[in-house]
Amino acid sequence: MTTIRDIARIAGVSIATVSLALRDDPRIANATAKRIKDIARDEHYVVDLTARSLHNKRNGIIGMTVFDIDKPYPAKVASEVVAAAKRRNLETLMHQLVPDATPTDKYLATWKAVSQLCDGIILNSDSALRNGLYRLSGDTPMLLLGEPDDEFGLDTVTIAHDRESELAMGHLLDIGCTGIVVLGSPYTSEEQAIGRKTLLDKRAYGFYQACRHHQVDPDMIRFVTCDWSMTEAHRQMLYLLDSGERFDGLLCLTDTMAMGALRALKDRNVQVPEDIAVMGLDGIREGEFLVPSLSTVEPNLREQAEQALTLLTERIEGGTDLPPRHVDIGYRLIQRESTMRLRS
Known part of the structure; x- marks a missing residue:
């Protein structure tokens, strides 16, 4: 195994210089630090955690x-x-x-x-x-x-889950949705979410805030309980469609759920977004490559x-x-x- 002493010998510098360079100490010139790091990489040097712990706790x-x-x-x-x-x-x-x-x-x-x-x-x-x-x-x-x-x-x-969900719901309202299903939440009233203490509370509260700001009746939202998985979202969406439930907007509490829901809509020949517009939350990269690609709110x-x-x-x-x-x-x-x- 390569040691810090080996790197010092190859680089033609002291052990102390190698140690400082690997810790990005500003006292070491940039060119020297780069040369030492390149040698450490090429020699597959691995930091000895035991030694480091004994040295600086x-x-x-x-x-x-x-x-x-x-x-x-x-x-x-x-x-x-x-x-x-x-x-x-x-x-x-x-x-x-x-x-x-x-x-x-x-x-x-x-x-x-x-x-x-x-x-x-x-x-x-x-x-x-x-x-x-x-x-x-x-x-x-x-x-x-x-x-x-x-x-x-x-x-x-x-x-800020409440502001994220408010933005997502507001987007569905902006494109003209008048009946929206929220998939993944057990809430049936704003009072249940008013505490805004958990992720679920805050996301549900944001949905109601969007309705208030857009001056629409919050009763247009139907909350549907569902485990946060692709499999359960697919199953629940098939059940909703087969039951004759009518809605033109779907907001899934995660992008992963939206992936399962999109598959169910495809299985029932529902056109997205013409018949039902679909929105996710989380901004996972996979959503960009779905067909259709998934609209979402992406946290940084x-x-x-x-x-x-x-x-x-x-x-x-x-x-x-x-x-x-x-x-x-x-x-x-x-x-x-x-x-x-x-x-x-």
């Missing part, structure tokens, strides 16, 4: 909890965090969570070991396991991706990752006395073929 590892890593959106979130960490010369360790799982002793023991290995942790805030994971993490700095939680007082990076996940790593590394580097900080990230509407029709 850090491993250079950021932990992250993830749900459903096999689905496009969580995979995209995780990928952006990995890229943002790489830009800071940090490695990432993913720990997959199972929604609504019972936290077994073995599971929690594994998490405790993971948290001890990491310098800091990015925690998914929508987990039923959150309380146990937080308390087992000891003094390891943590950050929430999701809605702020006063109980823990952690830094948070949040997507690169910004989310950068903000998360910035806040977390500040905590790791000694910012324990800072008050909890909260950042909302940006988003944008992307209109594609699934809503590309003239207003009635």
Whole structure:
């Protein structure tokens, strides 16, 4: 295995110079740093985490909890965090969570070991396991991706789900939809969502806000409960179409659900967007290549990752006395073929 001493010998510099160059220390000239990094890459040099930890009490590892890593959106979130960490010369360790799982002793023991290995942790805030994971993490700095939680007082990076969904619903209203199904939500009234505490609450509240701003009756919205998967969205959409339900706009709470719904509409020879316009949420890349391509609201996940790593590394580097900080990230509407029709 190549060592830092080997790189120093090949480059004709001191071990200290190699160490500083690999840490992007500004005292090393750019040309020298580049030459050292090129040699390290060519020689397949790997950082000795044990040595690094003994030297500065850090491993250079950021932990992250993830749900459903096999689905496009969580995979995209995780990928952006990995890229943002790489830009800071940090490695990432993913720990997959199972929604609504019972936290077994073995599971929690594994998490405790993971948290001890990491310098800091990015925690998914929508987990039923959150309380146990937080308390087992000891003094390891943590950050929430999701809605702020006063109980823990952690830094948070949040997507404005209410404003995203308001934008998506507003787009369907703008193109002339007069009867809209929202697939994936159990709500039947605005009062149920008024608290706006969870992702689902906030998205439902945004739908009602769009109706208010467009001066249309919110009763035009029908909320349909559905698991957030392609399979269940396909099944539920077939049921709606076969039951004779009449609507001209469909808003799916995720792009993944929209993919299943589009297949069901194709199976029943429903024209999109002429008969039913379809809108998604999340902005996954796969939506661009569907037929028809999927309109969506895309959060800026690169910004989310950068903000998360910035806040977390500040905590790791000694910012324990800072008050909890909260950042909302940006988003944008992307209109594609699934809503590309003239207003009635």
